[in-house]
Amino acid sequence: MPFYHTLGQIPPKRHTQFEKPDGGLYYEQLFGTIGFDGMSSLLYHIYRPTMVKEVLESVNMEPKVAVEKNMLSRKLVGFDIAPTDDFIESRVPLLVNKDVIFGLAAPRRSLTDYFYKNADSDEMLFIHRGSGKLRTMLGTIPFEYGDYLVIPRGMIYQIEFDTDDNRLLFLESHTPIYTPKRYRNHFGQLLEHSPFSERDFILPRDLETHDEKGEFLMKIKKQGSLHSLVYASHPFDVVGWDGYNFPYGFSIFNFEPITGRIHQPPPVHQTFQTDAFVVCSFCPRLYDYHPKAIPAPYNHSNIDSDEVLYYVDGDFMSRNDIAKGHITLHPGGIPHGPHPGAMERSIGKKETQEYAVMVDTFRPLMLTEQAMRIDDGKYYKSWLEGA
Numbered sequence: 006m007p008f009y010h011t012l013g014q015i016p017p018k019r020h021t022q023f024e025k026p027d028g029g030l031y032y033e034q035l036f037g038t039i040g041f042d043g044m045s046s047l048l049y050h051i052y053r054p055t056m057v058k059e060v061l062e063s064v065n066m067e068p069k070v071a072v073e074k075n076m077l078s079r080k081l082v083g084f085d086i087a088p089t090d091d092f093i094e095s096r097v098p099l100l101v102n103k104d105v106i107f108g109l110a111a112p113r114r115s116l117t118d119y120f121y122k123n124a125d126s127d128e129m130l131f132i133h134r135g136s137g138k139l140r141t142m143l144g145t146i147p148f149e150y151g152d153y154l155v156i157p158r159g160m161i162y163q164i165e166f167d168t169d170d171n172r173l174l175f176l177e178s179h180t181p182i183y184t185p186k187r188y189r190n191h192f193g194q195l196l197e198h199s200p201f202s203e204r205d206f207i208l209p210r211d212l213e214t215h216d217e218k219g220e221f222l223m224k225i226k227k228q229g230s231l232h233s234l235v236y237a238s239h240p241f242d243v244v245g246w247d248g249y250n251f252p253y254g255f256s257i258f259n260f261e262p263i264t265g266r267i268h269q270p271p272p273v274h275q276t277f278q279t280d281a282f283v284v285c286s287f288c289p290r291l292y293d294y295h296p297k298a299i300p301a302p303y304n305h306s307n308i309d310s311d312e313v314l315y316y317v318d319g320d321f322m323s324r325n326d327i328a329k330g331h332i333t334l335h336p337g338g339i340p341h342g343p344h345p346g347a348m349e350r351s352i353g354k355k356e357t358q359e360y361a362v363m364v365d366t367f368r369p370l371m372l373t374e375q376a377m378r379i380d381d382g383k384y385y386k387s388w389l390e391g392a
């Protein structure tokens with residue numbers, strides 16, 4: 006996260022003695038990425054964050070690929086993913102490559118029985134249904150429908166849902182997730198023409214500090230396996246922290262679309278970026294205002310990327326037979342565009358009320374066995390007249 010935030014108590018000078026009120030010292034921890042070159046924060050713990058009591062089982066979590074080399078446009082019926090009680094077990098990977106895992110989850114229960122961290126990837130959760138709190142060692146972030154939650158790799162967290170009806174899109178990124186570089190100046194501040202500003206982010210608050218020893222179950226994802234360890238102190242024992250590396254939220258409803266006289270290309274919808282993919286937010290917006298404008302997107306070829314669209318809400322003007330929770334995959338190498346009749350229907354329209362999340366990857370995506378179970382099997386034919 007390219008700006009500074011702090012919570013709790015911290016010493017006036019880093020890497021110096023920080024004394025506890027009853028004697029002894031707090032334990033400082035650097036929480037950083039990309040060696041010592043990336044975003045980092047300094048945390049101050051009551052207990053050593055290194056105390057592991059026991060190592061338990063490890064479970065293989067690697068996705069099972071069904072289609073390695075895909076050349077068909079696909080439609081996946083996302084709401085066919087069955088709800089599952091456990092937060093981690095509810096995650097269903099659908100589209101994967103060396104850089105990212107894209108999937109859906111429908112957890113029925115809060116994650117409170119154990120703590121979790123992903124040591125491989127930054128995580129992004131998009132809340133399609135549900136509300137609650139993301140509880141982390143750096144504070145709490147409330148969330149609701151339409152929120153993105155960005156969780157840096159290595160962040161210890163739990164999650165509390167208000168109900169048992171929850172639907173999430175999740176991304177696990179092997180490279181850090183940032184805001185788009187072209188919307189930031191060389192200091193990292195978001196520029197005036199950015200479609201959102203620092204005010205729109207939901208930052209950690211209400212730092213929890215637990216002074217507890219005992220046995221605390223931690224599940225850590227690393228190299229495709231879920232490792233269970235027992236910590237000797239409560240993971241949320243941080244009394245204060247400051248820095249740039251922390252979880253945050255952002256609502257899709259706070260994205261301000263960029264429009265023009267003629268149709269604008271997808272990069273104007275970009276919300277996040279990594280070295281390997283981008284994330285875009287399609288939101289309600291006024292259509293193009295040239296007198297001869299065609300609001301529907303023009304046909305375009307994905308030569309360098311695979312395009313994934315997750316449909317959230319509203320009227321998806323460029324598609325026929327699309328509903329909430331559907332996922333479309335348009336692979337690189339073949340063109341795609343509006344469905345038959347969509348271009349003509351769009352002419353003269355003044356606005357759209359659609360919400361969707363788009364992910365464009367720079368490496369081809371593979372489909373998992375779970376993805377093939379919810380593939381409609383006929384989407385690739387949907388551009389034929391009369392289909």
